[in-house]
Amino acid sequence: MLDLVAQYKTIKDDVLRAMMQVIETQQFIMGQAVPHLEVEVAKVSHAKHGIGCASGTDALLLPLKALNLEPGDEVITTPFTFFATAGTIHNAGGKPVFVDILPETFNIDPAAVKRAITPRTRAIVPVHLYGQMADLMELTAMAAPRGVKVIEDAAQAIGARRKMDGEWRVAGELGWVTGYSFFPSKNLGAWGDGGMMVTSDDAAADRLRKLRLHGGAKQYHHEEVGTNSRLDTLQAAVLLAKLPHLATWSAKRREHAAYYTKAFADVPEVKPPITDPANEHIFHQYTIRAQRRDDLQAHLKKEGIGHAVYYPIPLHRQPCFAHLGYKDGSLPIAERAAHEVLSLPIYPELTRAQLDQVVDAVRGFYR
Numbered sequence: 085m086l087d088l089v090a091q092y093k094t095i096k097d098d099v100l101r102a103m104m105q106v107i108e109t110q111q112f113i114m115g116q117a118v119p120h121l122e123v124e125v126a127k128v129s130h131a132k133h134g135i136g137c138a139s140g141t142d143a144l145l146l147p148l149k150a151l152n153l154e155p156g157d158e159v160i161t162t163p164f165t166f167f168a169t170a171g172t173i174h175n176a177g178g179k180p181v182f183v184d185i186l187p188e189t190f191n192i193d194p195a196a197v198k199r200a201i202t203p204r205t206r207a208i209v210p211v212h213l214y215g216q217m218a219d220l221m222e223l224t225a226m227a228a229p230r231g232v233k234v235i236e237d238a239a240q241a242i243g244a245r246r247k248m249d250g251e252w253r254v255a256g257e258l259g260w261v262t263g264y265s266f267f268p269s270k271n272l273g274a275w276g277d278g279g280m281m282v283t284s285d286d287a288a289a290d291r292l293r294k295l296r297l298h299g300g301a302k303q304y305h306h307e308e309v310g311t312n313s314r315l316d317t318l319q320a321a322v323l324l325a326k327l328p329h330l331a332t333w334s335a336k337r338r339e340h341a342a343y344y345t346k347a348f349a350d351v352p353e354v355k356p357p358i359t360d361p362a363n364e365h366i367f368h369q370y371t372i373r374a375q376r377r378d379d380l381q382a383h384l385k386k387e388g389i390g391h392a393v394y395y396p397i398p399l400h401r402q403p404c405f406a407h408l409g410y411k412d413g414s415l416p417i418a419e420r421a422a423h424e425v426l427s428l429p430i431y432p433e434l435t436r437a438q439l440d441q442v443v444d445a446v447r448g449f450y451r
């Protein structure tokens with residue numbers, strides 16, 4: 085599904101040199117590479133501040149904590165995402181409110197969000213799933229007048245763009261705070277865990293810097309209770325060395341996606357992913373809807389072709405959220421997607437021959 089060694093071979097010298105610089109200085113905690121990366125990722129996001137943290141999970145948890153949620157406060161999100169999106173809402177003391185997705189993009193449906201807003205709604209967490217942005221213009225328009233914060237889960241979407249009112253806006257630009265993950269498999273992946281928050285709200289940035297460092301801007305002074313969620317300097321160095329390649333890698337992913345989509349055009353059982361015409365997709369995943377998905381999966385496994393189901397169980401049907409009272413059929417579009425989706429290998433270093441192998445295996449199954 086993903087060959088990280090192939091990428092390693094292309095950037096090895098640069099990354100090892102950057103890591104050696106950290107090792108030579110022995111500045112492992114909050115060394116120079118961390119603020120440097122914070123500035124660079126803020127730039128990519130058209131945001132004022134970047135605040136490194138330990139993971140993409142913490143990049144959502146800390147802004148949610150910064151909302152000081154009270155019992156019963158609601159945070160609206162999508163059920164069709166990685167667990168962390170809703171797990172962090174729960175862990176910050178909020179009640180996740182799941183609403184359905186759009187069948188084309190798999191992203192949260194703004195009309196469903198609008199219907200779910202109540203006086204207890206404190207935030208909306210849209211996810212830019214698989215690398216294409218959710219409809220942030222609609223979401224921010226309904227959130228702002230109500231004092232509801234938008235926290236973008238951009239774990240899968242660093243560098244993704246969307247045209248709004250004729251202008252390109254990037255992930256991280258419009259939300260109150262945006263969370264990124266640098267999990268190794270992400271488009272910009274560290275060599276371990278890592279994450280970052282970006283925001284253009286000065287007060288939020290100060291607060292998040294404190295929350296990631298035990299609640300104090302000054303050592304041994306704690307204005308509130310925070311945690312240890314720093315981005316490791318070695319990881320920041322890896323990411324800084326990789327960042328200049330990000331745009332090229334994402335373009336390569338788009339190229340692969342176009343190749344697959346063309347190759348599946350005459351296979352009616354396969355529905356290639358749909359890019360909203362307003363979006364520039366970064367194809368963190370290339371996710372098809374497939375008839376007889378489970379059988380196709382078994383076939384690909386037999387043929388030795390990488391694949392994965394993101395995500396087999398929508399979060400409103402997870403046992404840990406049973407108390408929220410959702411049933412089978414509560415959010416039918418997400419439930420249907422969970423039965424139909426299949427992600428195929430899309431990493432930049434894939435060769436034409438490898439793409440053809442994937443295509444042949446899929447076509448072979450339906451022939």
Ligand SMILES: Cc1ncc(COP(=O)(O)O)c(C=O)c1O
Nearest residue numbers: 139140141166168239265266267
């Ligand atoms: C949509 C989404 N949100 C949050 C996360 C959490 O990121 P991390 O694994 O870095 O904690 C991930 C990735 O794993 C993700 O895909």
